Amino acid sequence: MTDFKYSDGGSHAVVEGDKYPHGLERDPEMEGLTLYEKKALLVNRELDAHGMGKYQWYIWFLCGFGYMLDLLWAQAFGLVASPLQQELGFGGI
Numbered sequence: 001m002t003d004f005k006y007s008d009g010g011s012h013a014v015v016e017g018d019k020y021p022h023g024l025e026r027d028p029e030m031e032g033l034t035l036y037e038k039k040a041l042l043v044n045r046e047l048d049a050h051g052m053g054k055y056q057w058y059i060w061f062l063c064g065f066g067y068m069l070d071l072l073w074a075q076a077f078g079l080v081a082s083p084l085q086q087e088l089g090f091g092g093i
Contacts, residue, residue, distance in 0.1 A: 030038050052060075085091075 030041060033041065
């Protein structure tokens with residue numbers, strides 16, 4: 001056993017080998033990954049473990065529908081309104 005020194009001056013006994021200071025085993029799949037990649041891997045594992053239920057699919061499609069409406073609004077009033085105004089001669093929107 002060795003001592004692991006914290007920045008505040010305290011120490012914690014570390015079991016050498018395949019254990020972290022808190023007693024969990026090392027995950028060989030996470031070796032060599034950046035911190036962001038490790039966090040993404042943990043989130044992906046939890047999503048895979050819980051799966052997508054009826055509520056999650058409902059929210060997924062609801063958000064997708066809202067995103068589609070937002071894009072259609074931009075197409076209708078951002079790209080089409082100006083040529084229509086010039087062609088048909090009506091005032092500003």
